[in-house]
Amino acid sequence: MAAIFQGVGAAAALSSSPSNSFDSKKLLFSPRRSFSVKKGASVVVVRSDGNVNLDLNPRGRRAQQLIANAVATKADSSATSSSSKPGHELLLFEALREGLEEEMERDPSVCVMGEDVGHYGGSYKVTKGLATKFGDLRVLDTPIAENSFTGMGIGAAMTGLRPVVEGMNMGFLLLAFNQISNNCGMLHYTSGGQFTIPIVIRGPGGVGRQLGAEHSQRLESYFQSIPGIQMVACSTPYNAKGLMKAAIRSENPVILFEHVLLYNLKERIPDEDYICNLEEAEMVRPGEHVTILTYSRMRYHVMQAAKTLVNKGYDPEVIDIRSLKPFDLYTIGNSVKKTHRVLIVEECMRTGGIGASLTAAINENFLDYLDAPIMCLSSQDVPTPYAGTLEEWTVVQPAQIVTAVEQLCH
Amino acid sequence: MALSHLATSSSRSAALLRPLSSSIYLRRPISTDTTPITVETSVPFTSHQCEAPSRSVETNPKELLTFFRDMALMRRMEIAADSLYKAKLIRGFCHLYDGQEAVAVGMEAAITKKDCIITAYRDHCTFVGRGGTLLEVFSELMGRQAGCSRGKGGSMHFYKKDSNFYGGHGIVGAQVPLGCGLAFAQKYSKDENVTFALYGDGAANQGQLFEALNISALWDLPAILVCENNHYGMGTAEWRAAKSPAYYKRGDYVPGLKVDGMDALAVKQACKFAKEHALKNGPIILEMDTYRYHGHSMSDPGSTYRTRDEISGVRQRSVIQLKE
Numbered sequence: 130m131a132a133i134f135q136g137v138g139a140a141a142a143l144s145s146s147p148s149n150s151f152d153s154k155k156l157l158f159s160p161r162r163s164f165s166v167k168k169g170a171s172v173v174v175v176r177s178d179g180n181v182n183l184d185l186n187p188r189g190r191r192a193q194q195l196i197a198n199a200v201a202t203k204a205d206s207s208a209t210s211s212s213s214k215p216g217h218e219l220l221l222f223e224a225l226r227e228g229l230e231e232e233m234e235r236d237p238s239v240c241v242m243g244e245d246v247g248h249y250g251g252s253y254k255v256t257k258g259l260a261t262k263f264g265d266l267r268v269l270d271t272p273i274a275e276n277s278f279t280g281m282g283i284g285a286a287m288t289g290l291r292p293v294v295e296g297m298n299m300g301f302l303l304l305a306f307n308q309i310s311n312n313c314g315m316l317h318y319t320s321g322g323q324f325t326i327p328i329v330i331r332g333p334g335g336v337g338r339q340l341g342a343e344h345s346q347r348l349e350s351y352f353q354s355i356p357g358i359q360m361v362a363c364s365t366p367y368n369a370k371g372l373m374k375a376a377i378r379s380e381n382p383v384i385l386f387e388h389v390l391l392y393n394l395k396e397r398i399p400d401e402d403y404i405c406n407l408e409e410a411e412m413v414r415p416g417e418h419v420t421i422l423t424y425s426r427m428r429y430h431v432m433q434a435a436k437t438l439v440n441k442g443y444d445p446e447v448i449d450i451r452s453l454k455p456f457d458l459y460t461i462g463n464s465v466k467k468t469h470r471v472l473i474v475e476e477c478m479r480t481g482g483i484g485a486s487l488t489a490a491i492n493e494n495f496l497d498y499l500d501a502p503i504m505c506l507s508s509q510d511v512p513t514p515y516a517g518t519l520e521e522w523t524v525v526q527p528a529q530i531v532t533a534v535e536q537l538c539h
Numbered sequence: 540m541a542l543s544h545l546a547t548s549s550s551r552s553a554a555l556l557r558p559l560s561s562s563i564y565l566r567r568p569i570s571t572d573t574t575p576i577t578v579e580t581s582v583p584f585t586s587h588q589c590e591a592p593s594r595s596v597e598t599n600p601k602e603l604l605t606f607f608r609d610m611a612l613m614r615r616m617e618i619a620a621d622s623l624y625k626a627k628l629i630r631g632f633c634h635l636y637d638g639q640e641a642v643a644v645g646m647e648a649a650i651t652k653k654d655c656i657i658t659a660y661r662d663h664c665t666f667v668g669r670g671g672t673l674l675e676v677f678s679e680l681m682g683r684q685a686g687c688s689r690g691k692g693g694s695m696h697f698y699k700k701d702s703n704f705y706g707g708h709g710i711v712g713a714q715v716p717l718g719c720g721l722a723f724a725q726k727y728s729k730d731e732n733v734t735f736a737l738y739g740d741g742a743a744n745q746g747q748l749f750e751a752l753n754i755s756a757l758w759d760l761p762a763i764l765v766c767e768n769n770h771y772g773m774g775t776a777e778w779r780a781a782k783s784p785a786y787y788k789r790g791d792y793v794p795g796l797k798v799d800g801m802d803a804l805a806v807k808q809a810c811k812f813a814k815e816h817a818l819k820n821g822p823i824i825l826e827m828d829t830y831r832y833h834g835h836s837m838s839d840p841g842s843t844y845r846t847r848d849e850i851s852g853v854r855q856r857s858v859i860q861l862k863e
Contacts, residue, residue: 240727266727272757277716277750284657284720287705290727311710312717319696320706321688 216399222392224366225255228373242269243295252297279305283312286328299334300346313382314357329376331385342512349453350482360453362386362425366396371405388426410457416446420464423474424450431474434530469500470537479507572600582799589794592812596804606803610640613664624837629680633694636664638832643668645806657705657718658737660695669704712745719751722762733761733817741772743786759821763813766826773835774844787826800829
């Protein structure tokens with residue numbers, strides 16, 4: 130319920146390091162359900178049913194109730210009282226692990242391979258405990274040989290096994306590019322449909338905390354052209370677990386992009402079995418003025434900016450596109466038809482990134498509905514610097530998002 | 540004619556002549572004669588880190604005739620493909636296997652359809668060996684729907700899932716990790732089958748091969764890596780590409796066997812040996828010493844980097860003539 134705030138709080142907490150963004154300090158919420166009331170800005174009402182609503186101080190525009198977290202795919206109702214909330218709370222990496230574990234229990238052909246996934250428990254603890262539970266043949270520690278173990282995963286998938294291949298960092302999968310492109314993506318086609326490759330390739334990517342250029346790669350832009358694969362990006366514990374399960378169950382090869390900085394997000398997720406649609410976008414915050422399309426970590430920068438925007442009287446509609454290939458043009462299109470203005474906020478590089486493709490797709494399909502050219506905020510086309518201040522400025526910051534919306538909507 | 544050649548080239552004892560000559564009186568034609576014969580391979584096996592198998596191969600006239608028929612079929616098929624390519628009915632890439640038929644045929648004789656085979660782009664004959672029909676081959680080569688990959692793959696992408704033939708791969712060396720993945724799946728399902736991952740002497744220098752070999756040896760996978768050494772990686776001779784052209788030794792800690800790839804019986808013996816070994820001890824490398832008469836592909840005349848004499852010299856010990 131309070132996921133978004135929790136997420137924002139967590140992201141804000143994550144981003145509050147000495148040399149970092151001044152924005153985060155303004156919006157830091159420490160306790161979970163109480164918020165400091167700013168001068169005439171906003172009042173937070175916590176309902177007994179657990180819904181957190183942000184009341185706008187009417188400043189001459191509109192005083193509408195705004196549901197802070199309107200995730201379209203979440204089916205659970207808000208009818209229960211806050212004391213006996215359904216579901217259980219966990220961190221994003223635990224949600225991934227839960228999804229993986231449930232699928233491994235459900236289907237004996239699911240196996241995991243990657244560096245340090247077994248005895249070590251995974252470099253981000255996603256596979257912790259699985260080796261002890263399922264044994265060394267199902268949770269395989271590979272040597273540092275991405276090209277070959279990704280190839281082996283694909284070969285195993287050709288026979289019907291369902292491997293989950295982990296790249297310790299997405300950037301390392303560049304070494305397996307040939308296998309992912311030519312074999313994973315194309316074998317279903319070149320064999321005339323004889324083989325399906327039900328493999329999941331997953332790992333953390335994105336810009337972290339001063340990890341350096343080679344460990345801050347965003348591979349979604351390189352992989353997006355590969356025919357035959359599906360790409361999804363998770364951003365909350367809820368969709369992380371759901372997407373992981375759906376990806377494993379899918380007969381298609383799916384690349385699941387996680388983000389290094391999002392592993393410690395906490396959220397309450399349902400107890401029962403659920404999956405998220407691999408090709409659906411998530412409505413994070415419905416609005417009227419502008420459609421902001423984003424995914425992965427930038428979702429949190431967008432939501433942070435959304436707070437400022439809301440104070441300034443704007444009503445942004447925020448959609449987490451989740452499915453990077455194919456795009457959910459249905460949800461996106463409906464939004465564009467409503468708001469007529471689009472801002473894309475992504476962590477990819479400007480050149481050849483997901484935003485570039487999305488801009489083209491929206492222009493091709495919905496040009497008549499646009500009142501202004503699409504704006505795309507992306508990372509700078511530079512290798513990510515080590516110095517924190519420099520790194521911060523290669524990535525889109527909430528202040529830039531606010532400025533962009535103001536420019537778009539003036 | 541065929542009978543007497545069979546007798547003279549393959550047997551050392553006159554005793555063999557008797558059952559064969561008796562069959563001339565048509566009491567039992569050769570094609571169904573399963574009297575066991577033992578043949579000695581002309582070239583001994585050389586081994587690395589293991590005991591070489593015996594040079595005496597068990598076979599029977601029926602099998603020998605099958606070898607001859609299959610190899611002759613494959614040879615004619617490849618020559619026909621050559622003509623079709625020159626007639627522009629086959630486009631793109633076409634890599635012909637003539638000269639190397641003994642490897643495909645000998646391997647099939649030693650294994651079952653439950654064992655997996657994966658190879659690179661010189662796959663037409665391997666596909667036929669796995670049970671593919673000529674119609675599927677030529678349809679695929681000409682881009683028709685009746686092809687094994689429905690016309691969508693082409694020469695380099697023949698697959699036959701029901702007989703565990705996994706292709707058919709264009710990128711040099713990339714099929715070896717796939718092959719080790721197949722072996723992994725076999726170990727995972729505990730089904731006592733093995734995988735033969737074929738590659739060429741050119742691919743033997745790929746890093747991913749050694750990566751896959753390391754993992755296979757580490758996890759004891761039933762993977763048999765078969766280097767079809769035709770001595771040329773496209774236009775580059777093996778001595779110009781590999782510091783150590785003893786490909787069967789390059790596995791280092793993995794045992795290896797060098798086999799005369801022009802002799803189907805030697806190939807059969809080696810593959811049988813390798814299958815037993817792999818099921819017990821993990822990966823093994825087989826180096827098949829063979830030769831291709833055509834160039835690397837149809838766009839390569841094959842004469843710029845080797846002499847006519849060399850090619851005709853190898854034809855002397857031609858695989859099919861041996862069987863005759």
